[in-house]
Amino acid sequence: MAGILIVAEVDAGVLRPEYWELATVARAVSASIPGGVSVAVIGADVAAAAQQAAGIGPDTLHVIDDERLANPWPEAHAAALIQLCGELSPQMVLAPRSILGAEIAARLAVRCGWPLLQDVVQIEATPDGGLQAVRPVSGGAVAATVRIGAGPWVVVPRPRAFAPAAASAVAEITPTRHAFAPPPFATACGTPQRVAVQGLSVDRAKIVVAGGGGLGGPEPFTLLREVAALVGGAVGASRVAVDSGWVQSTMQVGLTGKTIAPDLYIAVGISGAIQHLVGCSSSQVIVAVNSDPAAPIFGIANYGVVGDCKEVMTAFRDTLATRAAQAGRAV
Amino acid sequence: MRAVVCLKQVIDPLTPATSLALDVQDMKIRVRAAAPPVINGFDEQGIEAALRLRETIRELEIVCIAASERFNTDVMKRALAVGADQLILVQDPSLDTWNSYPVAYALAAAIRQIGGADLVLCGRQGSDWDNGLVPYILADLLAMPLLTLAKRVNIADGKRVEIERVLADGSMTMEAALPAIVTVTSELGALRMPSVAARLTAARKQPRQIALADLGAGAPPALAPEVIDLAIPVTGRNCTFIEAADGPGAGVRLAETLLETGAVRLGMER
Numbered sequence: 001m002a003g004i005l006i007v008a009e010v011d012a013g014v015l016r017p018e019y020w021e022l023a024t025v026a027r028a029v030s031a032s033i034p035g036g037v038s039v040a041v042i043g044a045d046v047a048a049a050a051q052q053a054a055g056i057g058p059d060t061l062h063v064i065d066d067e068r069l070a071n072p073w074p075e076a077h078a079a080a081l082i083q084l085c086g087e088l089s090p091q092m093v094l095a096p097r098s099i100l101g102a103e104i105a106a107r108l109a110v111r112c113g114w115p116l117l118q119d120v121v122q123i124e125a126t127p128d129g130g131l132q133a134v135r136p137v138s139g140g141a142v143a144a145t146v147r148i149g150a151g152p153w154v155v156v157p158r159p160r161a162f163a164p165a166a167a168s169a170v171a172e173i174t175p176t177r178h179a180f181a182p183p184p185f186a187t188a189c190g191t192p193q194r195v196a197v198q199g200l201s202v203d204r205a206k207i208v209v210a211g212g213g214g215l216g217g218p219e220p221f222t223l224l225r226e227v228a229a230l231v232g233g234a235v236g237a238s239r240v241a242v243d244s245g246w247v248q249s250t251m252q253v254g255l256t257g258k259t260i261a262p263d264l265y266i267a268v269g270i271s272g273a274i275q276h277l278v279g280c281s282s283s284q285v286i287v288a289v290n291s292d293p294a295a296p297i298f299g300i301a302n303y304g305v306v307g308d309c310k311e312v313m314t315a316f317r318d319t320l321a322t323r324a325a326q327a328g329r330a331v
Numbered sequence: 332m333r334a335v336v337c338l339k340q341v342i343d344p345l346t347p348a349t350s351l352a353l354d355v356q357d358m359k360i361r362v363r364a365a366a367p368p369v370i371n372g373f374d375e376q377g378i379e380a381a382l383r384l385r386e387t388i389r390e391l392e393i394v395c396i397a398a399s400e401r402f403n404t405d406v407m408k409r410a411l412a413v414g415a416d417q418l419i420l421v422q423d424p425s426l427d428t429w430n431s432y433p434v435a436y437a438l439a440a441a442i443r444q445i446g447g448a449d450l451v452l453c454g455r456q457g458s459d460w461d462n463g464l465v466p467y468i469l470a471d472l473l474a475m476p477l478l479t480l481a482k483r484v485n486i487a488d489g490k491r492v493e494i495e496r497v498l499a500d501g502s503m504t505m506e507a508a509l510p511a512i513v514t515v516t517s518e519l520g521a522l523r524m525p526s527v528a529a530r531l532t533a534a535r536k537q538p539r540q541i542a543l544a545d546l547g548a549g550a551p552p553a554l555a556p557e558v559i560d561l562a563i564p565v566t567g568r569n570c571t572f573i574e575a576a577d578g579p580g581a582g583v584r585l586a587e588t589l590l591e592t593g594a595v596r597l598g599m600e601r
Contacts, residue, residue: 011499072498073505074479099499102463103479110467115554118462133556137429137460141348142360142563144429146556186476189496190504203499207595231595239345249518264594274351275344275458285594287585288570296347304570305585307578315582323590324597 002060003035005090007081008053009101010043011072012194015052018096018157020164023056025094025123025157027165032125033091033151038062041175042080044070050175055167062088066180072100073189078107079182085112087178091151092131097159109154116154117146121161131155139254139278160261160282200234202251207233207264208283210253212276213240214269214290214309221247223313224268230320236260236280238270254279269309272297289313332388332489334381335448337438337469338397338410339371341459351563358558359427360459368403370410373454375522376515380452380484382414382523388486392416394445398437400427404538412525412533419445423543429460430555435468440548441541442473450492451512455480466514476507482518 004026009016026037036059041050043065050063064080081104085093095105097119109116117123121143122134130149136158137144202208209228211221221235228235236253237246253260254276265283270276272288272295280286281300288301289312298304305312342351342362352363362368378395385391395410398421410418421437428434442448451473456463470477481494482502486509493506497518525533573588575581589595 071503075476099480099497106464106467109554110464110471113552113554115556116462116464117556118464131556132559138342138351138360139344139348139458141351142353142561144558145560145562147559148556187478187505187507189506192498192501192503194498194501230597264589272348273345274342274348277348278344278458285592287589287594289585296349298570298572299349301570303585303588304572305581306572307575307581311578312582312585315579316586317582319583319586320590320595320597323586327597 001035002038002088002090003033004030004037004092004094005085005088006037006039006058007093007095007101007104008039008041008049009096009098010041010046010049011098011100013045013049015049016096016098016101017164018098018101018159019053020056020167021157021159021162022094022096023165024162025155029092029123029125035091036060038088038090040064040081040084042069042077052167054173056165057168058173061173061175062178063175064178064180068180068182071189071192073187074100074103074107075185075187076182078104078111080180081108082111083181084178091153093152093154095154095156097156102156105154105156112152114152114154115148116156117148118156120155120157123155123157136281139274140281141274141277158282202234202236202253203258203260205234206262207231207266208236208253208260208262209233209266209268210236210238210270210280211241211247211268212238212270213244214271215241215246216269218246220269220310220313223310223317227266227313227317227320230317230324233262233264238276267297267301268313270297271295272300332390332449333392333394333447334384334450334452335442336374336377336381336393336395336410336415337451337453337465338374338377338395338407339434339454339457340368340397340399340402340407341371341457343367343369344372344458353561353563355561358561360561368406370406371454371457373456373458373515373517375454376517376519377452377454378410378413378415379522380481380513380515380519384484384486385414388489394419394448396421396438396441398426398434398441398543400424407538408533408536409525411536411538412530413523414525414529418538419541420538421541421543421546426543429462429558431462431464431468432551432554435465435472436548436551437543437546438465439469439472440546444541444546447510449509450486451475451510452484453512453514455514455516466512470512473510473512475510475512477512477514478505478507479514480516481513482516484513484515
């Protein structure tokens with residue numbers, strides 16, 4: 001019987017970054033869950049990714065390498081994971097909260113009748129052999145502490161809630177290969193059409209400068225774009241700004257937009273409804289600029305400025321531009 | 332041909348987080364102000380997907396079904412106003428829960444009672460608890476294939492459903508034979524506004540209320556974790572307000588502060 005099974009998701013040949021965070025979670029609870037730490041690598045041509053995944057020094061490494069797993073086809077990937085769980089009988093399955101990872105975790109949980117702990121930001125084993133975890137709800141406005149009895153469990157941690165584990169010296173580990181033997185498929189999928197992101201996308205930028213309803217129209221977004229260009233960031237927007245037609249929907253941060261966790265998030269004229277907080281509350285540093293001192297966004301901000309957004313951001317931009325010019329001359 | 336759209340009544344996510352009240356006795360999240368609930372936004376997009384299908388499949392019957400402890404009927408009737416043929420509300424105190432299983436069992440039983448569905452549409456997740464589990468349980472209970480995260484839904488030859496599924500960096504097509512379950516995502520687009528005439532017609536239509544006890548839904552398994560505490564999270568953030576004589580002064584101070592703390596580094600690589 002395996003103790004903890006980590007799902008190492010491989011996306012277009014690359015091991016997803018959440019993998020290293022899952023390793024941190026596994027290490028934190030492994031003392032209470034006997035059976036060691038195993039890793040499952042599922043995909044096609046995943047030898048390189050499997051070798052990289054071995055960097056956390058797992059006890060066993062399991063690989064299902066099959067052409068039918070080349071695309072992010074949920075039914076096929078779930079079938080592979082369900083097959084492995086049948087063979088390994090893990091106590092805990094850790095999956096990344098990616099589009100594919102969250103889906104195969106749900107399919108596994110329902111198929112096997114195992115409890116699913118979704119979006120976990122804290123987790124510990126309890127003395128009675130269960131788990132206790134904290135997860136955000138209502139967009140992170142509320143933190144719920146949940147408890148579950150004996151496993152097996154499926155746990156899906158929130159991205160960036162746990163520090164990534166460092167790869168130790170690559171342990172010599174021989175992967176156990178499993179032949180993929182899925183039941184008949186009820187769905188079929190085509191080849192993914194991947195689009196190159198134009199400019200810097202909000203979900204990849206380290207700094208995001210976002211505007212909301214408090215800006216009053218599309219024009220101030222020019223100012224935000226200038227600030228973003230100076231700091232090497234991307235421009236985001238709240239739902240109000242998108243619904244008002246000021247900016248395109250790909251920039252939207254929040255429940256119906258993107259969930260992001262940049263190093264720095266500058267929210268300008270954004271009040272901080274649940275809808276928006278769900279998308280940005282995991283940012284490392286949050287700066288809020290708003291004319292309303294009672295705006296909820298200040299409740300999650302590290303730095304706040306109460307004032308007219310255009311006045312504040314114009315001076316902010318000019319100061320950065322001056323400093324950048326000085327730095328340029330000094331070099 | 333019949334499409335069932337599953338709906339959930341949720342706290343309006345445009346509510347300011349500060350107006351939420353926690354009932355740690357019953358482990359429930361309530362809204363302090365008298366803000367009305369809304370139909371979960373992703374589920375509304377499920378209605379929109381069904382309405383778009385009916386533009387080409389004229390005989391498509393659209394039935395919306397929701398399961399909850401209680402309903403704001405005026406809010407739920409929006410489904411009728413935009414063009415659903417029928418609205419079924421399954422009500423029971425046991426459905427006041429964050430546990431996906433009792434809700435999915437009730438929805439599946441209601442779908443069976445009306446004679447099944449060719450297509451079941453669900454939102455990708457609830458905007459409150461965000462478990463996203465109901466469609467998976469439904470697929471299991473109804474033994475239907477499940478296609479998720481559709482931004483486009485199409486029915487081919489009345490026999491197959493084809494979707495365009497969103498990926499983090501693009502999309503891919505997926506298909507399955509009917510009957511099937513499809514979840515939709517925000518990229519599909521917002522629910523249309525009802526016309527005034529449709530709104531007036533809908534005002535006369537009434538939802539059909541069904542008691543859970545009359546459905547024979549069966550006992551759901553006890554698989555959900557127990558909620559033992561609810562709290563306003565300690566973010567570890569203490570907001571430092573930048574004080575200055577005026578807006579421009581504050582902008583300068585903010586820039587200086589972020590440069591000093593290293594939060595902003597000029598000439599950073601993209």
